[in-house]
Amino acid sequence: MVKMSSGLLSLKWNHHRSTFLHVLANIRRKESYSDVTLACAGKFYPAHKLVLSTCSEYFEEMFERTQCKHPVIVLKDIGADDLEALLSYMYDGEVNVLQENLSSLIKAAECLKIKGLAVADSDPTDRTKEKKLHPSSGSSINANSNINNSNRDVHRNEKRPVNGSGIKRTNVNSSFSEDVAQPIKRRRPDSRTPLNTSASSEEQEAPVTSNESAAAPEPASPVGEDGNNGGSGGESQPGDDAKSAEASEEANNFLQDLNVDAGVKAEPVEVLDADDLTFDGREDEDAGPDHPGEDLPDFTEEKFSGGEGEDPSLWGGTDETDLFSQPSTSNFGEDDVKKDAAGGDKSGNTSSSMDGIEMRLSCVAACPVTLCMDGLPQPSLSSVRSLSSMANLTHEDTETALSWLPKSYKPEALGVEPNVLQSRTTKLDQDANLSSTLNVRGSAPSDEDSNHKALAGRYLQELPPDSFTIAYVDGQPPEPLADGATSSGNLKGRTYMCNLCEYSTTLFGNLKTHFRQHTKEKPFACSMCDYRARQQSNLKTHMRKHTGEKPYACEFCPYRSSQHSNLKIHRMQHTGERPFACPICLKKFSRHGYFHSHYSLHPEHFQRPCPYCST
DNA sequence: CAGCAGGGGGCGA
DNA sequence: CGCCCCCTGCTGG
Numbered sequence: 123m124v125k126m127s128s129g130l131l132s133l134k135w136n137h138h139r140s141t142f143l144h145v146l147a148n149i150r151r152k153e154s155y156s157d158v159t160l161a162c163a164g165k166f167y168p169a170h171k172l173v174l175s176t177c178s179e180y181f182e183e184m185f186e187r188t189q190c191k192h193p194v195i196v197l198k199d200i201g202a203d204d205l206e207a208l209l210s211y212m213y214d215g216e217v218n219v220l221q222e223n224l225s226s227l228i229k230a231a232e233c234l235k236i237k238g239l240a241v242a243d244s245d246p247t248d249r250t251k252e253k254k255l256h257p258s259s260g261s262s263i264n265a266n267s268n269i270n271n272s273n274r275d276v277h278r279n280e281k282r283p284v285n286g287s288g289i290k291r292t293n294v295n296s297s298f299s300e301d302v303a304q305p306i307k308r309r310r311p312d313s314r315t316p317l318n319t320s321a322s323s324e325e326q327e328a329p330v331t332s333n334e335s336a337a338a339p340e341p342a343s344p345v346g347e348d349g350n351n352g353g354s355g356g357e358s359q360p361g362d363d364a365k366s367a368e369a370s371e372e373a374n375n376f377l378q379d380l381n382v383d384a385g386v387k388a389e390p391v392e393v394l395d396a397d398d399l400t401f402d403g404r405e406d407e408d409a410g411p412d413h414p415g416e417d418l419p420d421f422t423e424e425k426f427s428g429g430e431g432e433d434p435s436l437w438g439g440t441d442e443t444d445l446f447s448q449p450s451t452s453n454f455g456e457d458d459v460k461k462d463a464a465g466g467d468k469s470g471n472t473s474s475s476m477d478g479i480e481m482r483l484s485c486v487a488a489c490p491v492t493l494c495m496d497g498l499p500q501p502s503l504s505s506v507r508s509l510s511s512m513a514n515l516t517h518e519d520t521e522t523a524l525s526w527l528p529k530s531y532k533p534e535a536l537g538v539e540p541n542v543l544q545s546r547t548t549k550l551d552q553d554a555n556l557s558s559t560l561n562v563r564g565s566a567p568s569d570e571d572s573n574h575k576a577l578a579g580r581y582l583q584e585l586p587p588d589s590f591t592i593a594y595v596d597g598q599p600p601e602p603l604a605d606g607a608t609s610s611g612n613l614k615g616r617t618y619m620c621n622l623c624e625y626s627t628t629l630f631g632n633l634k635t636h637f638r639q640h641t642k643e644k645p646f647a648c649s650m651c652d653y654r655a656r657q658q659s660n661l662k663t664h665m666r667k668h669t670g671e672k673p674y675a676c677e678f679c680p681y682r683s684s685q686h687s688n689l690k691i692h693r694m695q696h697t698g699e700r701p702f703a704c705p706i707c708l709k710k711f712s713r714h715g716y717f718h719s720h721y722s723l724h725p726e727h728f729q730r731p732c733p734y735c736s737t
Numbered sequence: 738c739a740g741c742a743g744g745g746g747g748c749g750a
Numbered sequence: 751c752g753c754c755c756c757c758t759g760c761t762g763g
Binding site: 739740741742743744745746747748749750 | 751752753754755756757758759760761762763
Binding site for chain 1: 738739740741742743744745746747748
């Protein structure tokens with residue numbers, strides 16, 4: 123709070139912007155308040171006019187011209203992947219794209235006139251004025267500042283070592299973040315070209331390679347043209363000269379600082395104007411040391427303390443669906459478990475993920491839009507930050523968690539606080555003594571158990587192996603499944619026990635459905651209202667409410683019902699059936715609930731539990 | 738108490 | 751996966 127000269131008090135919400143982004147991500151994830159639907163390649167993407175019109179002149183104009191409250195916009199010439207990426211870009215202010223997808227993405231962005239990608243945007247707050255007032259910090263605030271860079275900023279640019287893993291990276295400032303962005307085609311040369319140091323220009327990383335430029339000459343070319351050492355990103359030439367080596371070392375130091383609490387390994391990566399920029403747009407304390415991580419907590423705390431409303435994408439999924447929008451048809455967790463169950467991807471993806479993490483670290487430090495060129499799904503930085511916020515997480519812990527953590531198994535999905543995640547996996551082995559239950563009930567070898575769980579996960583591709591326990595009737599060992607064999611996962615002699623509650627079933631499909639209660643996943647969305655269901659059949663029943671369909675007719679009267687069970691209840695009026703009889707007064711009731719209400723009035727019910735539910 | 742709607746488990750294909 | 755079923759909670763008469 124700042125007391126102004128006029129006597130007015132200026133109340134500033136420090137984390138207003140980050141909170142907005144966070145809430146926006148949640149709203150998008152939950153598909154709340156959706157007032158427009160984008161149809162693309164057979165998929166439907168609920169969205170918000172406000173966001174779309176904010177980020178796209180195309181949509182802005184479109185919405186101005188239509189009076190429809192909830193238009194469905196069919197995008198014919200845009201790929202679903204590109205649209206999902208653009209939606210992520212618009213909602214999150216950043217997106218990761220594969221290098222080979224960049225050209226089509228830019229093309230799509232141009233079609234839709236996406237600000238910051240295809241259309242120049244300007245800073246609505248006109249921070250250049252602030253810059254004049256605070257020249258020392260101005261360069262940290264927006265991308266334009268890069269154009270009029272200070273020597274320090276230029277130096278930063280010089281210090282962009284190329285990672286040693288062959289990953290190509292690029293950063294493009296976003297209009298959606300604090301930073302004011304220019305379209306890629308314009309901004310890249312500006313932001314990357316120091317005004318006073320030609321040498322540094324040559325040393326700058328060129329994240330977009332020449333072949334990329336060839337693939338997408340229009341949008342990408344300008345991106346790459348500043349990077350006349352464009353291959354450096356992919357070819358790892360951090361030590362081209364002493365300057366680069368020095369820059370690399372400094373970047374490493376920077377990253378190590380950044381990674382101290384992230385629990386991830388530090389590796390030379392591109393470091394943008396990390397400590398020149400703060401996430402929430404606060405002016406950087408320029409005199410401060412190069413500890414971007416000190417700036418980050420504001421961001422991380424705000425972004426990851428969301429509890430239930432946490433954006434699932436914040437939680438370390440390694441599949442692309444974590445990073446891009448998820449249409450209603452998405453089947454989350456699938457890829458995760460595929461990787462996990464298959465096992466083969468595990469190590470590889472883990473290391474790749476870590477690379478991605480590092481990349482994201484640098485990006486978030488700089489707070490631009492990120493175009494990731496490493497060709498691998500990237501976990502979000504937030505996963506790292508979130509994990510890192512947990513006490514005593516080692517690098518291996520983080521790596522392991524990130525490598526297999528599926529969306530369906532994220533803390534917020536499980537209804538637990540994020541910082542419980544560390545113990546969650548442990549809890550899985552301990553919870554409700556289910557592991558010991560396994561031994562008691564099944565006495566199957568643990569390796570066989572894990573093998574079968576892996577198989578179940580492999581073929582059902584839904585649940586992480588540690589989410590359930592299998593009990594074997596008579597100690598029957600699991601049947602080995604040959605590669606390529608198919609199985610419904612419903613194998614005889616097995617009881618699948620949920621490790622998060624007391625539920626057990628002999629049918630793995632039931633477990634899969636059941637587990638959605640823990641993940642709070644409701645993958646079946648009603649197209650007519652906000653209703654979502656965990657089971658498709660429930661959605662089907664729900665849809666009858668909209669269609670008015672009542673397929674179940676009473677044979678005694680005109681009554682019709684949308685649900686058979688309701689007809690059955692109704693029919694009791696005609697048949698006089700009263701299945702629930704009070705054992706005390708012998709009064710009969712048609713429903714258990716009615717009986718129960720009645721029964722609870724009897725003083726004797728304390729001594730005699732309900733004969734129908736034992737409560 | 739009846740109607741309605743939603744949640745969730747069982748089970749056959 | 752789709753269908754069936756049961757159960758439950760809410761609402762209004």
